[in-house]
Amino acid sequence: MARIALASSASHVDDAELDLLRRAVQDLGHDAAVEVWDDDAVDWHDYALTVVRTTWDYTDRHDEFLAWTRRVPRLRNRSDVIAWNTHKTYLRDLARAGCPVIPTAWDVTDADVLATHADAWGVGVGAAEWVVKPAVSAGSRDTARWTDADDALSHSRDLVESGRTAMLQPYVASVDSDGETAVLFAGGEYSHAVVKGAMLTQGEGVRDDRDSRERITPTVATDAQIDVARRALRAAGDALGGGLDLLYARVDLVTSPEGTPQVIELELTEPSLFLPYVDGAAERFAAAITSTVNSLGRV
Known part of the structure; x- marks a missing residue:
């Protein structure tokens, strides 16, 4: 014992x-x-x-x-894994390793800079939707979805002026129809997956009371989703200089405009594991412990 x-x-x-x-x-x-x-x-x-x-x-x-x-x-x-993972600039490491991630701009406070990123991402500034959030956050806190680029810039500026790192991303439209897929690993092995319904609503601005609207549905991850999730974990290992010895991991994926899995977040700190939704999941994580x-x- x-x-x-x-x-x-x-x-x-x-x-x-x-x-x-x-x-x-x-x-x-x-x-x-x-x-x-x-x-x-x-x-x-x-x-x-x-x-x-x-x-x-x-x-x-x-x-x-x-x-x-x-x-x-x-x-x-x-602790080294947690230090790296609790600041979402880790997405840069994943992108440098060739892992498909949502395009992200950092600390954007200027309209011309936003336009440059929008052009590089192939989205129109006037037609696109945006997500802005702080790089240290959990549970959609201080996060919002904007239809107006000026509102997105204002939100990003507020975060920067408060001393935080701001993230700006194009909103992925498939989230509204398909949600996000969370792929869970126990002791390095695929355990289960769930679909999380969309949390961000058009026009509501910054809110910190979205947990009550979370909708979770068990699913089976596709081979393509598991492959991208494993690529993200390998990229994390490379960024930290070797094996991570992970007890738990959650990789949150969305469907890109091209129809392929794309990483929105890599959760290696304190993620919900959605154990109540899948038979045997708690037992698998207990065995990994x-x-x-x-x-x-x-x-």
Whole structure:
């Protein structure tokens, strides 16, 4: 038996997926506990493994969170992976490695610069829709979909002026009809996939209460989707200089205008794994936790 910590934020210790994973880990004979990541009373050295899970308040305390990841022994995913993945400039690394990603411009505050990017992407400034969001974010916070380029620029400027890195992307129309496909990996192996319905609505601006509208449907990832997801994971490994030793991974894909899978996000920090939606998913991740513990050696 090993002692396993599932790290959470104080406001998400009762998350249903977290409890499902905890029970699946216990069913394998381990002692699994939910611990709050910023609770100074927790001795993380007491655990054979700490798994980052519902630490969803980290975006407002990014530096503090990264410092915590560096202090915790036997953390998965690893602290260097998390540091790289919690800033969405990682998309640059994926693109440089030839992985298909949504075109992204950074810190755009000038209309001429936006027009240059739009031309390079083959979209019309006046006809295109835009998504603007901060590079450190979760759950669509401070994210919006704009039909007017001036509104998109204003949003991007606001983020830059507040000291954050702003991302500007063309809105992918297929999301409205097909949603996003999340491809999940446990211990490096494909586990399951779900389709997430569109979250951003035309004309609503910046909102932080979209979780209630999330629609999740189980699906089977296509060979092409799994291939692109694996390419993204390989590119992440190359960017970090070697094997990632990932316990969990989620690759979010959309369908490009050409009809091929395209990476919108690579989630290696604290993604929802959608365990309640797919039979056996919690058990697969619990088994991956056991394998990781065995590889590290128990305490």
